[in-house]
Structure formats: structure tokens, C-alpha cells
Amino acid sequence: MNETTDSRMEAACSLLAKSKRRYVLYQLAQDESAHIEDLVTQVAAWEHDESVDRITGETRQRTYVSLVHNHLPRLADYDIIDYDLRSGDIVLAEGFDDIKPLLEQFKQTEEEPELRERPLL
Structure with a gap:
């Protein structure tokens, strides 16, 4: 591997090290797009091991703030997602294909069976 490949791999591992970012990508990998409100609810449910209706x-507010101020911008900086907070729309970007194999490996280590069984596009 060259230096560029090494730094891209390190960046990908760093991005996927946080469960909230993985959860965002698991959901988007299922549907290709999501609305921020639905994404917040699902991420919070997985994070707290609860059903979405609980x-x-x-x-929800804590999860929203965390996603909007930390996790979504980081994923967008690496061209993994595109998002528009005014409309609330979040979609996968071209860079997702680069980290998809690594995300698949992370998915297999998740404790929650529902997450392990979710297909990635």
C-alpha cells in the first residue's frame, strides 16, 4: 500500500469506529436515502437497544444534536453521504462504495442480530 491508501484506510476505520456513524450507514445502505427525523429515531433505538416507539x-434530541453537529458532517466530509438539513434529506454519496467492504466487516461484529442481518446495497 502507498501512503495515500494507508491514510484513506485509517480515515475509513476512524469513521466506522463510532457506532452512530455505522448505524447511519446501515440505515442508508438499506434504503439509499432517509429523512433526518426517521434516521434520528432509528439510530437512537439501536443505540439504546429500544424499539423506535419507545x-x-x-x-431523540441528544441523538439529533450528535448527528447534526458531529457524525453527519464527518461522513459528508469524506463524500460518504450528502445531506441537506433544510429539507432533512440524507443520501448515500459516491464515497460509500469505497467503505462498503469495511462496513460489511464491522456489521458482522455488531451485537444486535438485526444489524448483522441487514443487507447492504
Whole structure:
């Protein structure tokens, strides 16, 4: 591997090290796009091991802030997703294909069976 490949691999591993970013990508890999409100609810449910209908407003708010101020911008910086907070639309970008094999490996190590069984596009 060359230096560029090494740094891209390190960046991909760093991005996928955080469960919230993986959860975002698992959901987007299933549907290719999502609305921020639906994504927040699903990520919060997986993170707290709850069903989506049991997620409280406070939990949703904390997850929303974390996604909007940290995780979504990081994924967008690496061209893995595109998002528009005004419309709430989030879609996979071209860079997703580069990390898809690594995401598949991470998926197989998730504790939650539902996550391990979700197909990636």
C-alpha cells in the first residue's frame, strides 16, 4: 500500500469506529436515502437497544444534536453521504462504495442480530 491508501484506510476505520456513524450507514445502505427525523429515531433505538416507539423526546434530541453537529458532517466530509438539513434529506454519496467492504466487516461484529442481518446495497 502507498501512503495515500494507508491514510484513506485509517480515515475509513476512524469513521466506522463510532457506532452512530455505522448505524447511519446501515440505515442508508438499506434504503439509499432517509429523512433526518426517521434516521434520528432509528439510530437512537439501536443505540439504546429500544424499539423506535419507545424513544423519548430527550433521547431523540441528544441523538439529533450528535448527528447534526458531529457524525453527519464527518461522513459528508469524506463524500460518504450528502445531506441537506433544510429539507432533512440524507443520501448515500459516491464515497460509500469505497467503505462498503469495511462496513460489511464491522456489521458482522455488531451485537444486535438485526444489524448483522441487514443487507447492504
